[in-house]
Amino acid sequence: MKRWSSHRLLLLLLCILIAAIPLIAARGQSGPASRAAAPTDVPKSLRDLAAGRGILIGTAVEPLPVRADPDYAPLLTREFNLLTTENVLKMGPLRPDITTYYFEEADFLVDFAESNGMKVRGHTLVWHNQLPEWMTDRTYTTSEMTWIVNDHITTVVERYRGRIWAWDVVNEAVLDDGSLRPNVFLQTMGPDYIEKAFEWARAADPDALLFYNDFGAEALNAKSDAIYAMVKDFVERGVPIDGVGLQMHVDVNSPPNPADVASNIMRLSALGLQVQITEMDVRTSGDPSEAERQAQIYAAMLEICLEAPACTAFETWGFTDKYTWLGTQTAPLLFDPLYDPKPAFFALLDVLNRAADQSPLP
Numbered sequence: 001m002k003r004w005s006s007h008r009l010l011l012l013l014l015c016i017l018i019a020a021i022p023l024i025a026a027r028g029q030s031g032p033a034s035r036a037a038a039p040t041d042v043p044k045s046l047r048d049l050a051a052g053r054g055i056l057i058g059t060a061v062e063p064l065p066v067r068a069d070p071d072y073a074p075l076l077t078r079e080f081n082l083l084t085t086e087n088v089l090k091m092g093p094l095r096p097d098i099t100t101y102y103f104e105e106a107d108f109l110v111d112f113a114e115s116n117g118m119k120v121r122g123h124t125l126v127w128h129n130q131l132p133e134w135m136t137d138r139t140y141t142t143s144e145m146t147w148i149v150n151d152h153i154t155t156v157v158e159r160y161r162g163r164i165w166a167w168d169v170v171n172e173a174v175l176d177d178g179s180l181r182p183n184v185f186l187q188t189m190g191p192d193y194i195e196k197a198f199e200w201a202r203a204a205d206p207d208a209l210l211f212y213n214d215f216g217a218e219a220l221n222a223k224s225d226a227i228y229a230m231v232k233d234f235v236e237r238g239v240p241i242d243g244v245g246l247q248m249h250v251d252v253n254s255p256p257n258p259a260d261v262a263s264n265i266m267r268l269s270a271l272g273l274q275v276q277i278t279e280m281d282v283r284t285s286g287d288p289s290e291a292e293r294q295a296q297i298y299a300a301m302l303e304i305c306l307e308a309p310a311c312t313a314f315e316t317w318g319f320t321d322k323y324t325w326l327g328t329q330t331a332p333l334l335f336d337p338l339y340d341p342k343p344a345f346f347a348l349l350d351v352l353n354r355a356a357d358q359s360p361l362p
């Protein structure tokens with residue numbers, strides 16, 4: 001009798017234990033992890049905040065880290081809603097010979113952007129750099145070069161018709177003194193190559209936004225004056241152009257004057273053009289003491305963009321110092337090489353948050 005009751009007691013205890021397992025497990029889940037997942041506690045991303053302010057926030061992307069670095073794509077798609085093709089649509093990588101187009105890499109990035117709700121800036125149709133060897137190895141007549149450029153723009157823009165939101169149609173055609181860069185296009189086709197490029201791009205995709213893009217013309221100087229005069233002339237003569245891209249590759253020790261950048265954007269927008277900050281990075285010596293100053297420069301430029309209704313996108317040239325054309329040691333971007341956010345990232349978040357507080361959109 002006594003033996004039976006101790007068995008029963010054991011059985012009872014076992015039953016109580018089994019019944020309690022789900023409760024214990026549920027308790028484990030109700031800790032900090034599940035609280036962090038509650039919607040109200042998740043910090044808003046750059047892209048969420050920017051969307052609320054009516055601008056796009058973007059970055060330049062190469063296919064390799066998207067495919068090979070598991071930490072890269074999640075951060076990219078969390079923070080940005082605009083993707084610029086960093087290299088894959090340049091003439092060199094795209095056209096291994098005069099009649100062949102190699103679209104695989106660009107297709108990959110455009111597909112990736114679409115499946116992650118990001119718009120695409122196509123960079124770039126006509127540029128003096130990263131040209132294929134078959135173009136630089138010999139000279140071409142005016143009609144040959146006209147065919148090459150027309151075929152290029154028509155083929156590439158038509159292929160991505162309705163999928164590439166904005167194009168850098170012509171990149172870096174003006175020198176610091178305001179004269180036209182003596183590149184292979186100017187030499188063979190004459191100064192009209194620029195407006196022809198815009199006309200061919202418009203014909204290939206009437207809905208894509210068409211930009212002239214350049215560096216060192218963010219503030220007021222001979223170069224930005226010349227670009228202003230050029231695009232003013234285009235607008236007056238009906239050459240199809242929608243905007244000007246300010247690359248914004250700047251140095252932490254000599255950033256452009258914010259008031260002058262604002263004036264430049266204002267005069268361009270008075271022509272009815274959009275302006276986009278297209279390639280911002282802020283080069284430092286790599287000393288972490290420069291990170292705060294770097295953050296202030298990023299913040300100042302985003303503030304200017306937000307204050308100008310014509311400024312429709314703000315883009316950085318990459319987002320992690322792990323992958324930057326300037327070299328990791330110059331630490332020019334928003335995240336460090338281990339993907340930790342830097343003061344520059346928090347400064348942009350802060351500007352977007354403050355802007356949202358000041359004038360909430362309906």
Ligand code: XIL
Binds near residue numbers: 325
């Ligand atoms: C740079 C790319 O980031 C590099 O990977 C490449 O080796 C050279 O070109 N202005 C531009 C961009 O318009 O196309 C450049 O991109 C950076 C400067």
